[in-house]
Each structure stands twice: as structure tokens, then as C-alpha cells.
Amino acid sequence: LMSRSSDVRLELGFHCVVNRSQKNIDEEMSREDLWAKERKIFTKNERMKRLPEKNWGTLRLMEKVAKIQEARVDECLPKIKESVRRKMGELQAELREVPPQPETGADKSRLLNRLVSQIRDDLARRIRAEFMSAEPSDR
Numbered sequence: 001l002m003s004r005s006s007d008v009r010l011e012l013g014f015h016c017v018v019n020r021s022q023k024n025i026d027e028e029m030s031r032e033d034l035w036a037k038e039r040k041i042f043t044k045n046e047r048m049k050r051l052p053e054k055n056w057g058t059l060r061l062m063e064k065v066a067k068i069q070e071a072r073v074d075e076c077l078p079k080i081k082e083s084v085r086r087k088m089g090e091l092q093a094e095l096r097e098v099p100p101q102p103e104t105g106a107d108k109s110r111l112l113n114r115l116v117s118q119i120r121d122d123l124a125r126r127i128r129a130e131f132m133s134a135e136p137s138d139r
Contacts, residue, residue: 015064016056035059
């Protein structure tokens with residue numbers, strides 16, 4: 001067969017369905033009634049009944065889509081699980097490095113006092129370094 005640039009390649013094949021018309025929507029036609037109407041069209045219409053039964057009908061289309069989705073999930077899930085496992089390991093390692101949080105009021109006070117002392121000592125070192133002269137006799 002010859003192909004043209006305007007040809008559309010249907011990788012997953014084709015599937016025919018009967019969509020609800022505006023009249024069907026306005027009359028609130030049930031899905032079951034629509035599917036019965038669809039079956040009638042595909043089994044009674046001279047042209048439509050030549051279509052392979054596996055290629056028409058909303059219910060069969062839903063089955064096809066479900067199988068495609070299932071295959072895609074089966075393909076992607078191991079990669080997703082591995083990615084989640086790796087990220088969990090990274091986060092657990094990061095969590096192990098977080099210092100324990102104080103729980104009691106006394107623990108919180110000790111932590112605050114330690115932080116204030118560290119800030120005071122750091123400021124004192126910075127002040128000494130800023131005002132120190134290069135001359136040893138000035139130190």
C-alpha cells in the first residue's frame with residue numbers, strides 16, 4: 001500500500017461508538033438505553049454490521065481502555081516504586097541528621113540558653129577579629 005503525508009496512523013486501531021445526541025441528553029436517556037440503541041445500530045445497519053464486533057460499542061471500548069491503562073500501570077509502577085524508594089532513603093538519611101527536638105520546658109530553656117551563648121561567643125569573636133590590629137603589640 002502507498003501512504004500519503006495526510007494519512008493518519010491509528011496505532012491502537014479504531015473503535016466505533018454511538019454518542020448521545022442533544023435530544024438524548026435533553027430527554028435524559030440512560031446509558032443502558034443508549035447502549036441498546038448502539039447495539040441495534042451496529043447489528044441492523046447494513047454498513048455497520050460489516051464491522052468486526054470487537055471494534056464497536058461503548059462497553060467494548062471501555063474494556064479496551066481499561067486493558068491499555070492496566071498495561072501502562074504495569075509498565076510504569078516499578079519505576080515509580082523505585083523512585084519513591086530512593087527518595088524515601090534520601091529523606092530518611094536527612095531526617096537522621098536532624099537534631100532531636102526539645103520536649104519539656106526545661107529542655108527548651110537549655111536549648112535557648114545554649115543558642116544565645118553560641119551567638120554571644122560568635123559576636124565576641126567577630127568583634128575581636130574586626131578590631132584587631134596587624135601589630136602584635138596592639139593585641
